[in-house]
Amino acid sequence: MDTTRGNFAFNLADCIQYGIAHHHDMVNANLDVDFSREQVKEATAKLLPHADINANFTDNMKLATSLIPDIASGNYDRKIPVQFGTRFSSNATGQVNQTIFQSDYFLGLKASRVYRGLATKNLTRTEIDTKVAIIKAYYAVLTNQENIRLSKANLDQLRKTLSDTKARYDAGVSERVDVDRIQVSYNNGVTQIENQVRELVYTMQLLKFQMGMPQESNLELRETVQDLNVEAFSTDTLSYKVEDRVEYSIQNTQITLNELNLKSKKMAYLPQLNFFVNYGVNWFSTKFGDLYKQGFGASALGLNLSWSIFTGTERLHQIRQLDITLKKSQNDLDFLSQQIKLEVKSANTSYESNKATFVTQKTNMTLTQGIYDRIVMKFEQGVATSLDVISAESQLTQARTDYVNAMLATLISKTDLDKAMGRIK
Template identity: 25%
Template sequence: MKSVYLIPLGVFFGFVFSTKSTNAQTLDLASCMKMADTANLQVRNAQLDIEFNQKQRGAYLAARLPQLNFTADYKYNAKIPGQVIPAEMFGGPAGTFTTVQFGVPIVLSNTVQLTQVLFNSQVNYGLAALAVNSEIVETQKQMTIQDVRYQVANTYFLIQGIIKQLDFIDSNLVNTKALIKNMESMVQQGLVIQTEADKLKINELTLANTKASLLATKDQLESLMKIYIGYPKDAIISFEADKLVENTILVDQSESNFLALKMVESQKKMNEEEKKGIKMGYLPNLSFYAAYNYNVNIKPEDNFRKGIDGAFLGLRLDWNLFDGLEKYHKAKMNALNKEKIVNQYDLLNQQLEMAVDNNRKQIEVKAGALSITKEQLQLAESIHKNAVLKFKQGMSSSNDLILAENGLQQAQTNVVATYIQLRQAELEYLKSIGNIK
């Protein structure tokens, strides 16, 4: 299966977003998926598989049409072969034999032959198998589309996490720089020592380093998205913001399309066609043929030339009366394979039901977790605001301020991480029911 670009939650400590260009095309999730449905190379290859199957059907149908062949043969007999016959045929004594030569040195032969298959069991089986295979490749295409949409949506929401984390980091940098400036003024006045200011500078450097490292991650995700949706790699791309709310991508939960089960159902049909094909193998094949032949016999030394033509019609019956029990053993293998497919269908059905139920529960858990982390963020912002105020009033130390800043950054990261977890849980649910739109 195709790989999915996932990022551990720990890296959300540094999600950032680069400055947008006014020339960048802004895309939402629906636009990205629509572009991927037509431009993604995996989807295009799946469509080519469908077209390939159609061409295969045309090749099988061609076997039902008449076949016309022409052959030409030039033969020079350097020594005309002889044949032993009874001598009495030419007045010789009985019981003796003589050697005679028939033919001329040069023979030109031209033949046109027409062949028409009247009945061929394997051709009929091949057409039936291709009809089932057309269902299989169509289902494979739909599965590919769902996989690609999953990859696109997952990457889209990871980028959204980076964008939101940037807002937090930029805000933290502004606040930290303002505090450092205020702290340096206090150092000059002798109110605090330089170490207190250096503690805040460490926080500033950490934020700046995180921003730089995650900018590279964002570039990687955008490059990956361009591959998924067939976007020019040198073009600037940007994305519409996704609000931190619950269940926004669960549009229609009632419609289920279990593609994996459809695939197994098609395998059942193929197994049945194979069974029919094995039985049809006991029948003979019948074909009609007709030919016209024209030979030119030449003997240069006598200036002899003679053209002789001929034509014939015929029916050809090919019947394998005993194949060493090959078809018998194939039928046994087919029966065993049918049992395996039935077991596979039952197991897959149970697994899908469990996956759908678990994914639905995960959505509820992650939605609740997002609400909690958003509330925690509000509390952390309030605590940080009070810590800054007390620090400016000289009522608390820089350690208390840094502790409040770290708590705020952790709360911000938790919100972004939980947002991503919720979106991924929603995607897993939609993927399990085959309904990513």
């Protein structure tokens, strides 16, 4: 395998491994897990101390005027205008706040961790979907390759028959119509293989897309349909559990989140307590140049309690809404269980039907091949006509097509069944 030139020789396991590492959806799902990890750290950091610095500068271009009694002259009934303060003032204050109690902090931390678990489960679901898409595309490539192999084998046989017929015609034993009939059938066979090759190119492009592999890369598969041993596939639909499906686990996580949301809203009735400590410096001056020559410090510490005693009935209705949401998610879990069971039955029915069809079509193809071989032999002996050969060849082509289609349907339905039973991890 030459990764520098983009040349790959993979089996199914290699394709899946490559797809998990490179597919667009997998990359984004992994980034979602990283994002949820940062959310947990963010929730944890909320209980750490928070520090703020505030500063300002003021130019009182015209000081405010106040009226006070005329104390100097002893006439208290007379009011005189005075101005307090200085033109320039400035201050800077630093404050540290620490949350001592906040009702929803620990619930929020727990919820963020549940969100992280949800992101991880979504990653698992994306991984399963990616695997299924790769497996189906991989099977499509293998069955197309098998279809081409069978078509070429039949075409080789038809080419020999055509060559022999031409030789007999040249010897005056066969008629021109026999040569033309077999030639038409041969030409159709060539065109059919060309179309199958185009289909193979497309299915290979689809496989590379599902793997997240650049279309310019060269991919070769190290397996054939013979390596799959389709007839040996077996299923046991009695041992599966709905809990094996990642969707079931995701819905359980959603219920947990809804429970936490409800509990958080109920605990919002509790007060919030914060501790603070600050220190600041104030500067005053009538001249700007002298403003920062002397400062006056100030400091304070204390506790801050906030408690929303009554907020109307808004919170009550919010709690009821969240309770309804929780009940809906629990109901969705029950529905999902029934849905999974029906999915398994449907997938199993399709698989068993497709497998039975595959076994029949494989037998039919063998029988049709035998019929074709005997007709060709009789034709060469002069017992059968060219029409018999064309008819037998047409039946063989149809039998081969039915066999390959049945094989692909069996492989696809087996994949769907494994996914439905939660066996693709």
